Amino acid sequence: MTAYLPIFIHLLLAVLLTAALLGAHALLGGRRPTVAKDEPYESGVWPIGSARERIPIRYYLIAMLFILFDIEAVFLYPWAVAFRDLGVVGLVEMLVFLGVLFVGFVYAWQRRALEWE
Amino acid sequence: MTGLLVEALIKSIVLLLVLLTATAYLTLLERRLLAKFQLRFGPNRAGPLGLLQPLADGLKLLFKESFVPAQVDPIIYWLAPSISMVTALFVYAVIPFGPSIQLFGRSIPLVLADVNVGILVVLATSSIGVYGIILGGWSASNKFSLLGSLRSSAQLISYELTLGLGVIAVVLLAGSLSMVQIVEAQRDLWFVFRFPYGTVAFMLFLIAGVAETNRAPFDLPEAEQELVAGYQTEYGGFKFAMFYIGEYMSVITISALATTLFLGGWYGPPVIGRWLPGIVWVILKIFAGVFWFVWLRATFPRVRHDQLMTLGWKVLLPVGLVNVLLAAVVLALRSR
Numbered sequence: 001m002t003a004y005l006p007i008f009i010h011l012l013l014a015v016l017l018t019a020a021l022l023g024a025h026a027l028l029g030g031r032r033p034t035v036a037k038d039e040p041y042e043s044g045v046w047p048i049g050s051a052r053e054r055i056p057i058r059y060y061l062i063a064m065l066f067i068l069f070d071i072e073a074v075f076l077y078p079w080a081v082a083f084r085d086l087g088v089v090g091l092v093e094m095l096v097f098l099g100v101l102f103v104g105f106v107y108a109w110q111r112r113a114l115e116w117e
Numbered sequence: 118m119t120g121l122l123v124e125a126l127i128k129s130i131v132l133l134l135v136l137l138t139a140t141a142y143l144t145l146l147e148r149r150l151l152a153k154f155q156l157r158f159g160p161n162r163a164g165p166l167g168l169l170q171p172l173a174d175g176l177k178l179l180f181k182e183s184f185v186p187a188q189v190d191p192i193i194y195w196l197a198p199s200i201s202m203v204t205a206l207f208v209y210a211v212i213p214f215g216p217s218i219q220l221f222g223r224s225i226p227l228v229l230a231d232v233n234v235g236i237l238v239v240l241a242t243s244s245i246g247v248y249g250i251i252l253g254g255w256s257a258s259n260k261f262s263l264l265g266s267l268r269s270s271a272q273l274i275s276y277e278l279t280l281g282l283g284v285i286a287v288v289l290l291a292g293s294l295s296m297v298q299i300v301e302a303q304r305d306l307w308f309v310f311r312f313p314y315g316t317v318a319f320m321l322f323l324i325a326g327v328a329e330t331n332r333a334p335f336d337l338p339e340a341e342q343e344l345v346a347g348y349q350t351e352y353g354g355f356k357f358a359m360f361y362i363g364e365y366m367s368v369i370t371i372s373a374l375a376t377t378l379f380l381g382g383w384y385g386p387p388v389i390g391r392w393l394p395g396i397v398w399v400i401l402k403i404f405a406g407v408f409w410f411v412w413l414r415a416t417f418p419r420v421r422h423d424q425l426m427t428l429g430w431k432v433l434l435p436v437g438l439v440n441v442l443l444a445a446v447v448l449a450l451r452s453r
Contacts, residue, residue: 006125006230007210007238013129014206018199018359021179025355029183038187040259041350051258059267062426066274069434073281076441077237080288083445084452091449098438105435114430116423 061113072101128229132209140366141171147365147411154415181354188258189351197253198356201363204246205370211235212373213297215383215396227396228297235296236284239374240277243329247273249363250338254348265347268422269331269338275429276328276335282437283322286314286444287378300382307381314444319379321437323409326371328429331364332410334417335425372406373399 040047079086079094086093108114145160145167152159163169185191213228232238247270254266288294290311291302302308308315328335339347349360376382380402383395393401420428 002121003230003232005121006129007232009122009125010129010132010210010229011203011207013126013133014203015199017133017206018202021202021355021359022195022199025179025181026183028180029354031183031185033184033187037184040186040188040257041345042260043345047260051260051263053260053263055267059271062271062275065430066278069278070274070281073278073285076285077288077294080285080441081292081294083289083448084292087452088449091445094445095442098442102438109431114427116426 058116065108065113068104069101072098124225125229128225129210132229133206136206136209136366136369137362139369140362141175143365143369143407144174144361145171146407147414150408150411151415154412175358178355178358183355184353186257186351190256190258193252193256194351195356197249197256198352198359198363199249200252201246201249202359202366204242204249205363205366208239208242208370209373211238211296212370212377213300213382214399215394218396226297231295231297233293233295236288236294236299236378239296240281240284243280243367243370244277246363246367249360250348253352253360257348257351259351261345261350262348265338265344265350268344269348272328272331272335272337272425272429275426276325276433279321279429279433279437280325280329282434282441283318283325284378285441286318289441289444289448290315296377300377300384303381304384307379307384309379314440314447315379317436317440318444319375321433321440322375322379323371324433326375327410327413328425330367330371330410332368333414334420336419337422337425368407368410369403372403372410375406376402 040051042048075097076094079090083090148170149159149161149167160167160170163173185194210229211232213226213231215227217224217226219225250269250273251266254262254264254269257263287299287308290308291299293299293302309319310316331338337347338344339349344350349357352360376399381398383399385391385393385395385398
Protein backbone atom coordinates (compact mmCIF):
# COMPACT_ATOMS: atom_id res chain seq x y z
CA MET A 1 0.00 0.00 0.00
CA THR A 2 2.89 2.37 0.72
CA ALA A 3 3.80 2.21 -2.98
CA TYR A 4 0.57 4.06 -3.71
CA LEU A 5 1.08 6.74 -1.05
CA PRO A 6 3.13 9.05 -3.36
CA ILE A 7 0.40 8.70 -6.00
CA PHE A 8 -2.25 9.96 -3.60
CA ILE A 9 -0.01 12.81 -2.48
CA HIS A 10 0.61 13.77 -6.10
CA LEU A 11 -3.13 13.67 -6.86
CA LEU A 12 -3.87 15.80 -3.80
CA LEU A 13 -1.25 18.39 -4.76
CA ALA A 14 -2.45 18.47 -8.38
CA VAL A 15 -6.04 19.09 -7.22
CA LEU A 16 -4.88 21.77 -4.78
CA LEU A 17 -2.80 23.51 -7.45
CA THR A 18 -5.71 23.49 -9.92
CA ALA A 19 -8.14 24.76 -7.27
CA ALA A 20 -5.69 27.50 -6.27
CA LEU A 21 -5.26 28.66 -9.87
CA LEU A 22 -9.04 28.68 -10.45
CA GLY A 23 -9.59 30.54 -7.18
CA ALA A 24 -6.92 33.12 -8.05
CA HIS A 25 -8.52 33.57 -11.46
CA ALA A 26 -12.00 34.08 -9.94
CA LEU A 27 -10.61 36.61 -7.46
CA LEU A 28 -8.33 38.53 -9.85
CA GLY A 29 -10.56 38.41 -12.92
CA GLY A 30 -13.87 39.51 -11.42
CA ARG A 31 -17.16 39.38 -13.31
CA ARG A 32 -18.93 42.06 -15.33
CA PRO A 33 -21.83 40.26 -17.05
CA THR A 34 -23.86 41.93 -19.81
CA VAL A 35 -26.82 40.66 -21.83
CA ALA A 36 -24.79 40.06 -24.99
CA LYS A 37 -22.03 38.20 -23.12
CA ASP A 38 -24.57 35.84 -21.58
CA GLU A 39 -25.83 34.61 -24.96
CA PRO A 40 -24.32 31.43 -26.43
CA TYR A 41 -21.75 32.31 -29.08
CA GLU A 42 -23.02 31.67 -32.60
CA SER A 43 -20.70 33.82 -34.67
CA GLY A 44 -22.43 37.06 -33.69
CA VAL A 45 -25.98 36.08 -34.71
CA TRP A 46 -28.79 35.61 -32.18
CA PRO A 47 -28.87 31.89 -31.29
CA ILE A 48 -31.62 29.78 -32.85
CA GLY A 49 -33.14 27.02 -30.72
CA SER A 50 -31.44 25.17 -27.87
CA ALA A 51 -28.13 23.33 -27.87
CA ARG A 52 -29.82 20.35 -26.22
CA GLU A 53 -30.45 18.72 -29.58
CA ARG A 54 -30.77 15.07 -30.43
CA ILE A 55 -27.44 13.43 -31.12
CA PRO A 56 -26.72 11.28 -34.22
CA ILE A 57 -27.03 7.55 -33.45
CA ARG A 58 -23.52 7.01 -34.87
CA TYR A 59 -21.98 8.24 -31.66
CA TYR A 60 -23.82 5.65 -29.57
CA LEU A 61 -22.70 2.95 -31.98
CA ILE A 62 -19.08 4.03 -31.69
CA ALA A 63 -19.43 4.11 -27.90
CA MET A 64 -20.82 0.55 -27.83
CA LEU A 65 -18.07 -0.76 -30.12
CA PHE A 66 -15.49 1.03 -27.98
CA ILE A 67 -16.75 -0.68 -24.83
CA LEU A 68 -16.55 -4.10 -26.53
CA PHE A 69 -13.03 -3.62 -27.81
CA ASP A 70 -11.77 -1.89 -24.70
CA ILE A 71 -12.92 -4.77 -22.51
CA GLU A 72 -11.11 -7.10 -24.90
CA ALA A 73 -8.00 -4.97 -24.40
CA VAL A 74 -8.48 -5.21 -20.62
CA PHE A 75 -8.40 -9.02 -20.96
CA LEU A 76 -5.21 -8.77 -23.00
CA TYR A 77 -3.22 -6.97 -20.28
CA PRO A 78 -3.08 -9.74 -17.64
CA TRP A 79 -2.53 -12.24 -20.43
CA ALA A 80 0.40 -10.23 -21.79
CA VAL A 81 1.99 -10.00 -18.33
CA ALA A 82 1.66 -13.73 -17.65
CA PHE A 83 2.39 -14.73 -21.25
CA ARG A 84 5.76 -16.39 -20.55
CA ASP A 85 4.28 -18.56 -17.78
CA LEU A 86 1.17 -19.56 -19.74
CA GLY A 87 3.16 -20.95 -22.66
CA VAL A 88 1.54 -22.33 -25.80
CA VAL A 89 -1.77 -23.11 -24.05
CA GLY A 90 -2.22 -19.44 -23.18
CA LEU A 91 -1.39 -18.43 -26.73
CA VAL A 92 -3.94 -20.84 -28.23
CA GLU A 93 -6.63 -19.71 -25.78
CA MET A 94 -6.02 -16.09 -26.67
CA LEU A 95 -6.09 -16.96 -30.39
CA VAL A 96 -9.55 -18.52 -29.91
CA PHE A 97 -10.75 -15.49 -27.94
CA LEU A 98 -9.46 -13.02 -30.51
CA GLY A 99 -10.84 -15.20 -33.32
CA VAL A 100 -14.36 -14.87 -31.87
CA LEU A 101 -13.82 -11.16 -31.45
CA PHE A 102 -12.53 -10.84 -35.00
CA VAL A 103 -15.70 -12.52 -36.36
CA GLY A 104 -17.70 -9.89 -34.46
CA PHE A 105 -15.51 -7.16 -35.93
CA VAL A 106 -16.06 -8.45 -39.48
CA TYR A 107 -19.82 -8.61 -38.79
CA ALA A 108 -19.87 -4.99 -37.58
CA TRP A 109 -17.89 -3.99 -40.66
CA GLN A 110 -20.28 -5.86 -42.97
CA ARG A 111 -23.32 -4.26 -41.31
CA ARG A 112 -21.72 -0.89 -42.09
CA ALA A 113 -21.40 -0.01 -38.41
CA LEU A 114 -17.98 1.50 -39.13
CA GLU A 115 -19.13 3.68 -42.01
CA TRP A 116 -19.29 7.40 -41.31
CA GLU A 117 -21.26 9.37 -43.84
CA MET B 118 7.19 6.47 7.11
CA THR B 119 7.69 10.20 7.73
CA GLY B 120 10.80 10.11 5.56
CA LEU B 121 8.83 8.49 2.76
CA LEU B 122 6.08 11.09 3.12
CA VAL B 123 8.51 14.03 3.01
CA GLU B 124 10.37 12.54 0.05
CA ALA B 125 7.11 12.07 -1.86
CA LEU B 126 5.97 15.61 -1.03
CA ILE B 127 9.23 17.20 -2.19
CA LYS B 128 9.38 15.12 -5.37
CA SER B 129 5.74 15.87 -6.15
CA ILE B 130 6.15 19.64 -5.70
CA VAL B 131 9.32 19.73 -7.81
CA LEU B 132 7.60 17.65 -10.50
CA LEU B 133 4.55 19.93 -10.60
CA LEU B 134 6.68 23.07 -10.88
CA VAL B 135 8.87 21.57 -13.61
CA LEU B 136 5.80 20.39 -15.50
CA LEU B 137 4.04 23.75 -15.40
CA THR B 138 7.20 25.55 -16.52
CA ALA B 139 7.85 23.03 -19.28
CA THR B 140 4.25 23.34 -20.50
CA ALA B 141 4.41 27.14 -20.49
CA TYR B 142 7.63 27.10 -22.48
CA LEU B 143 6.28 24.47 -24.84
CA THR B 144 3.79 27.08 -26.07
CA LEU B 145 6.68 29.45 -26.77
CA LEU B 146 8.74 26.69 -28.38
CA GLU B 147 5.84 25.75 -30.62
CA ARG B 148 5.16 29.32 -31.69
CA ARG B 149 8.83 29.99 -32.41
CA LEU B 150 9.29 26.71 -34.28
CA LEU B 151 6.13 27.21 -36.35
CA ALA B 152 7.40 30.68 -37.17
CA LYS B 153 10.71 29.19 -38.32
CA PHE B 154 8.87 26.64 -40.45
CA GLN B 155 6.88 29.46 -42.05
CA LEU B 156 9.82 31.88 -42.40
CA ARG B 157 8.45 34.29 -39.79
CA PHE B 158 9.99 35.61 -36.57
CA GLY B 159 7.38 34.51 -34.04
CA PRO B 160 7.02 36.12 -30.61
CA ASN B 161 10.40 37.75 -29.91
CA ARG B 162 9.47 41.00 -28.11
CA ALA B 163 8.89 39.98 -24.48
CA GLY B 164 12.36 39.48 -23.04
CA PRO B 165 15.40 38.06 -24.90
CA LEU B 166 14.23 35.66 -27.67
CA GLY B 167 10.69 36.12 -26.35
CA LEU B 168 11.55 34.12 -23.25
CA LEU B 169 9.13 36.09 -21.06
CA GLN B 170 6.22 35.50 -23.44
CA PRO B 171 4.73 32.50 -21.54
CA LEU B 172 4.82 34.53 -18.32
CA ALA B 173 3.06 37.45 -19.98
CA ASP B 174 0.44 35.12 -21.51
CA GLY B 175 -0.18 33.37 -18.20
CA LEU B 176 -0.56 36.60 -16.25
CA LYS B 177 -2.86 38.06 -18.89
CA LEU B 178 -5.14 35.03 -18.84
CA LEU B 179 -5.16 35.01 -15.03
CA PHE B 180 -6.33 38.65 -14.93
CA LYS B 181 -8.95 38.21 -17.66
CA GLU B 182 -12.60 38.37 -16.64
CA SER B 183 -13.70 35.11 -15.01
CA PHE B 184 -16.71 34.89 -17.28
CA VAL B 185 -19.55 32.37 -16.84
CA PRO B 186 -22.30 32.56 -19.50
CA ALA B 187 -25.88 32.62 -18.17
CA GLN B 188 -27.06 29.38 -19.73
CA VAL B 189 -24.27 27.08 -18.50
CA ASP B 190 -24.37 24.47 -15.78
CA PRO B 191 -22.01 26.27 -13.36
CA ILE B 192 -20.56 23.35 -11.40
CA ILE B 193 -19.77 21.25 -14.46
CA TYR B 194 -18.57 24.35 -16.30
CA TRP B 195 -15.89 24.85 -13.62
CA LEU B 196 -15.22 21.16 -13.18
CA ALA B 197 -14.42 20.37 -16.84
CA PRO B 198 -11.17 22.36 -17.25
CA SER B 199 -10.09 21.21 -13.78
CA ILE B 200 -10.45 17.58 -14.85
CA SER B 201 -8.37 18.26 -17.95
CA MET B 202 -5.57 19.83 -15.95
CA VAL B 203 -5.59 17.45 -12.95
CA THR B 204 -5.48 14.34 -15.14
CA ALA B 205 -2.67 15.84 -17.23
CA LEU B 206 -0.65 16.53 -14.08
CA PHE B 207 -1.52 13.25 -12.42
CA VAL B 208 -0.13 10.92 -15.12
CA TYR B 209 3.43 11.88 -14.18
CA ALA B 210 3.09 10.09 -10.84
CA VAL B 211 4.24 6.86 -12.54
CA ILE B 212 6.52 8.05 -15.36
CA PRO B 213 10.20 7.39 -14.57
CA PHE B 214 12.74 10.09 -15.46
CA GLY B 215 15.90 8.18 -14.70
CA PRO B 216 17.56 5.50 -12.58
CA SER B 217 18.09 6.07 -8.86
CA ILE B 218 20.50 8.85 -7.93
CA GLN B 219 22.55 9.32 -4.75
CA LEU B 220 21.55 12.46 -2.85
CA PHE B 221 22.39 13.27 0.81
CA GLY B 222 23.60 9.69 1.28
CA ARG B 223 20.26 8.26 0.22
CA SER B 224 19.25 6.45 -2.95
CA ILE B 225 16.45 8.43 -4.55
CA PRO B 226 14.55 6.86 -7.46
CA LEU B 227 13.65 9.43 -10.12
CA VAL B 228 10.04 8.27 -10.25
CA LEU B 229 7.31 9.28 -7.87
CA ALA B 230 5.82 5.81 -7.50
CA ASP B 231 6.97 2.62 -9.21
CA VAL B 232 3.72 0.68 -8.85
CA ASN B 233 3.30 -2.72 -10.49
CA VAL B 234 0.34 -1.50 -12.59
CA GLY B 235 2.04 1.71 -13.78
CA ILE B 236 0.94 1.60 -17.39
CA LEU B 237 -2.67 0.89 -16.35
CA VAL B 238 -2.62 4.03 -14.18
CA VAL B 239 -1.54 6.01 -17.25
CA LEU B 240 -4.26 4.57 -19.49
CA ALA B 241 -6.96 4.95 -16.83
CA THR B 242 -6.01 8.58 -16.22
CA SER B 243 -6.04 9.40 -19.92
CA SER B 244 -9.52 7.83 -20.13
CA ILE B 245 -10.73 10.08 -17.30
CA GLY B 246 -9.30 13.05 -19.20
CA VAL B 247 -11.98 12.51 -21.87
CA TYR B 248 -14.57 13.56 -19.27
CA GLY B 249 -13.09 17.05 -19.16
CA ILE B 250 -13.79 17.49 -22.86
CA ILE B 251 -17.26 15.88 -22.85
CA LEU B 252 -18.44 17.79 -19.77
CA GLY B 253 -16.91 21.05 -20.99
CA GLY B 254 -18.73 20.81 -24.31
CA TRP B 255 -21.99 19.69 -22.77
CA SER B 256 -22.18 22.19 -19.90
CA ALA B 257 -21.68 25.21 -22.18
CA SER B 258 -25.13 24.86 -23.86
CA ASN B 259 -23.63 25.92 -27.15
CA LYS B 260 -24.12 23.99 -30.39
CA PHE B 261 -20.51 24.36 -31.45
CA SER B 262 -19.32 23.18 -28.05
CA LEU B 263 -21.62 20.17 -28.07
CA LEU B 264 -20.66 19.12 -31.60
CA GLY B 265 -16.98 19.64 -30.81
CA SER B 266 -17.13 17.55 -27.67
CA LEU B 267 -19.08 14.78 -29.43
CA ARG B 268 -16.55 14.57 -32.22
CA SER B 269 -13.76 14.79 -29.75
CA SER B 270 -15.02 12.00 -27.54
CA ALA B 271 -15.65 9.76 -30.56
CA GLN B 272 -12.09 10.46 -31.71
CA LEU B 273 -10.53 9.92 -28.30
CA ILE B 274 -12.25 6.63 -27.55
CA SER B 275 -11.57 5.28 -31.05
CA TYR B 276 -7.86 5.99 -30.88
CA GLU B 277 -7.58 4.86 -27.27
CA LEU B 278 -8.03 1.31 -28.59
CA THR B 279 -5.07 1.71 -30.93
CA LEU B 280 -3.01 3.27 -28.16
CA GLY B 281 -3.87 0.35 -25.88
CA LEU B 282 -2.96 -2.24 -28.53
CA GLY B 283 0.42 -0.57 -29.05
CA VAL B 284 1.02 -0.71 -25.30
CA ILE B 285 -0.02 -4.38 -25.07
CA ALA B 286 2.75 -5.29 -27.51
CA VAL B 287 5.21 -3.57 -25.16
CA VAL B 288 3.76 -5.39 -22.14
CA LEU B 289 4.19 -8.68 -24.02
CA LEU B 290 7.85 -7.90 -24.72
CA ALA B 291 8.60 -6.67 -21.21
CA GLY B 292 6.39 -9.11 -19.29
CA SER B 293 5.48 -6.40 -16.80
CA LEU B 294 3.16 -3.41 -16.35
CA SER B 295 5.66 -1.50 -14.19
CA MET B 296 7.19 1.45 -16.05
CA VAL B 297 10.60 0.96 -14.44
CA GLN B 298 10.71 -2.73 -15.37
CA ILE B 299 9.61 -1.90 -18.92
CA VAL B 300 12.63 0.41 -19.21
CA GLU B 301 14.91 -2.19 -17.60
CA ALA B 302 13.78 -4.71 -20.23
CA GLN B 303 15.15 -2.39 -22.94
CA ARG B 304 18.70 -2.33 -21.59
CA ASP B 305 20.08 -4.25 -24.57
CA LEU B 306 17.65 -3.33 -27.33
CA TRP B 307 15.02 -0.60 -27.39
CA PHE B 308 11.56 -1.98 -28.15
CA VAL B 309 11.24 0.27 -31.19
CA PHE B 310 14.02 -1.76 -32.84
CA ARG B 311 12.31 -5.11 -32.24
CA PHE B 312 11.35 -5.41 -35.89
CA PRO B 313 8.60 -5.79 -37.00
CA TYR B 314 6.21 -5.89 -34.04
CA GLY B 315 8.00 -3.34 -31.84
CA THR B 316 8.35 -0.86 -34.70
CA VAL B 317 4.72 -1.28 -35.77
CA ALA B 318 3.55 -0.85 -32.17
CA PHE B 319 5.65 2.32 -31.91
CA MET B 320 4.05 3.78 -35.05
CA LEU B 321 0.56 2.85 -33.87
CA PHE B 322 1.31 4.46 -30.51
CA LEU B 323 2.54 7.68 -32.11
CA ILE B 324 -0.42 8.01 -34.50
CA ALA B 325 -2.89 7.29 -31.70
CA GLY B 326 -0.94 9.64 -29.44
CA VAL B 327 -1.37 12.52 -31.88
CA ALA B 328 -5.11 11.79 -32.05
CA GLU B 329 -5.35 11.48 -28.25
CA THR B 330 -3.79 14.88 -27.73
CA ASN B 331 -6.08 16.53 -30.34
CA ARG B 332 -3.08 17.77 -32.27
CA ALA B 333 -2.77 18.47 -36.00
CA PRO B 334 -3.46 16.67 -38.32
CA PHE B 335 -6.10 15.20 -35.98
CA ASP B 336 -7.18 18.48 -34.34
CA LEU B 337 -10.82 18.18 -35.45
CA PRO B 338 -12.32 18.99 -32.04
CA GLU B 339 -11.20 22.57 -32.54
CA ALA B 340 -11.53 22.85 -36.32
CA GLU B 341 -11.95 26.64 -36.48
CA GLN B 342 -13.62 26.76 -39.87
CA GLU B 343 -16.56 24.60 -38.81
CA LEU B 344 -16.72 24.57 -35.01
CA VAL B 345 -15.36 27.96 -33.88
CA ALA B 346 -13.25 26.50 -31.05
CA GLY B 347 -15.08 23.23 -30.41
CA TYR B 348 -15.63 22.38 -26.77
CA GLN B 349 -13.72 25.50 -25.65
CA THR B 350 -16.00 27.98 -27.43
CA GLU B 351 -17.70 29.28 -24.26
CA TYR B 352 -14.53 29.30 -22.18
CA GLY B 353 -12.32 32.28 -21.52
CA GLY B 354 -9.60 33.49 -19.20
CA PHE B 355 -7.72 30.96 -17.13
CA LYS B 356 -10.40 28.27 -17.53
CA PHE B 357 -9.57 28.32 -21.23
CA ALA B 358 -5.89 28.28 -20.36
CA MET B 359 -6.40 25.14 -18.26
CA PHE B 360 -7.76 23.24 -21.25
CA TYR B 361 -4.67 24.36 -23.12
CA ILE B 362 -2.34 23.41 -20.30
CA GLY B 363 -4.00 20.00 -20.35
CA GLU B 364 -3.50 19.67 -24.10
CA TYR B 365 0.11 20.83 -24.18
CA MET B 366 1.01 18.78 -21.14
CA SER B 367 -0.34 15.69 -22.83
CA VAL B 368 1.98 16.39 -25.77
CA ILE B 369 4.85 16.09 -23.28
CA THR B 370 3.14 13.06 -21.73
CA ILE B 371 2.89 11.19 -25.03
CA SER B 372 6.56 11.99 -25.73
CA ALA B 373 7.53 10.80 -22.24
CA LEU B 374 5.48 7.62 -22.68
CA ALA B 375 7.01 6.93 -26.10
CA THR B 376 10.42 7.42 -24.47
CA THR B 377 9.62 5.04 -21.63
CA LEU B 378 7.80 2.35 -23.59
CA PHE B 379 9.69 2.28 -26.87
CA LEU B 380 12.84 4.42 -26.85
CA GLY B 381 14.62 2.80 -23.94
CA GLY B 382 13.84 5.38 -21.24
CA TRP B 383 17.08 6.42 -19.56
CA TYR B 384 19.25 4.04 -21.61
CA GLY B 385 21.15 5.90 -24.32
CA PRO B 386 22.08 4.57 -27.76
CA PRO B 387 24.58 1.65 -27.75
CA VAL B 388 27.99 3.31 -28.12
CA ILE B 389 27.52 6.82 -26.74
CA GLY B 390 24.99 5.74 -24.12
CA ARG B 391 27.36 6.19 -21.20
CA TRP B 392 28.49 9.68 -22.17
CA LEU B 393 25.49 11.34 -20.54
CA PRO B 394 23.56 10.56 -17.34
CA GLY B 395 20.19 8.79 -17.69
CA ILE B 396 17.97 11.76 -16.95
CA VAL B 397 19.63 13.77 -19.75
CA TRP B 398 18.80 11.01 -22.23
CA VAL B 399 15.18 11.01 -21.04
CA ILE B 400 14.90 14.78 -21.48
CA LEU B 401 16.58 14.67 -24.91
CA LYS B 402 14.18 11.97 -26.08
CA ILE B 403 11.13 13.83 -24.73
CA PHE B 404 12.38 16.96 -26.48
CA ALA B 405 12.74 15.06 -29.75
CA GLY B 406 9.16 13.83 -29.37
CA VAL B 407 7.85 17.34 -28.71
CA PHE B 408 9.74 18.67 -31.74
CA TRP B 409 8.19 15.92 -33.83
CA PHE B 410 4.71 17.00 -32.68
CA VAL B 411 5.37 20.60 -33.79
CA TRP B 412 6.94 19.48 -37.06
CA LEU B 413 3.84 17.39 -37.77
CA ARG B 414 1.59 20.38 -37.17
CA ALA B 415 3.64 22.52 -39.54
CA THR B 416 3.55 19.88 -42.26
CA PHE B 417 0.14 18.21 -42.51
CA PRO B 418 -3.33 19.63 -43.22
CA ARG B 419 -6.24 18.54 -41.06
CA VAL B 420 -8.04 15.30 -42.02
CA ARG B 421 -11.83 15.02 -42.34
CA HIS B 422 -13.88 13.42 -39.56
CA ASP B 423 -14.93 10.42 -41.67
CA GLN B 424 -11.32 9.87 -42.78
CA LEU B 425 -10.26 9.96 -39.15
CA MET B 426 -12.83 7.39 -38.02
CA THR B 427 -12.12 5.15 -41.03
CA LEU B 428 -8.39 5.23 -40.32
CA GLY B 429 -8.92 4.43 -36.66
CA TRP B 430 -11.42 1.60 -36.98
CA LYS B 431 -10.64 0.02 -40.34
CA VAL B 432 -6.87 0.36 -40.50
CA LEU B 433 -5.22 0.94 -37.13
CA LEU B 434 -7.42 -1.36 -35.03
CA PRO B 435 -6.96 -4.50 -37.23
CA VAL B 436 -3.26 -3.74 -37.65
CA GLY B 437 -2.90 -3.38 -33.90
CA LEU B 438 -4.66 -6.69 -33.20
CA VAL B 439 -2.61 -8.57 -35.79
CA ASN B 440 0.56 -6.96 -34.44
CA VAL B 441 -0.16 -8.18 -30.89
CA LEU B 442 -0.81 -11.69 -32.19
CA LEU B 443 2.36 -11.63 -34.30
CA ALA B 444 4.42 -10.55 -31.30
CA ALA B 445 2.85 -13.31 -29.17
CA VAL B 446 3.49 -16.02 -31.77
CA VAL B 447 7.10 -14.95 -32.36
CA LEU B 448 7.77 -14.78 -28.61
CA ALA B 449 6.22 -18.22 -28.10
CA LEU B 450 8.33 -19.73 -30.91
CA ARG B 451 11.51 -18.12 -29.53
CA SER B 452 10.99 -19.38 -26.00
CA ARG B 453 10.64 -23.01 -27.07
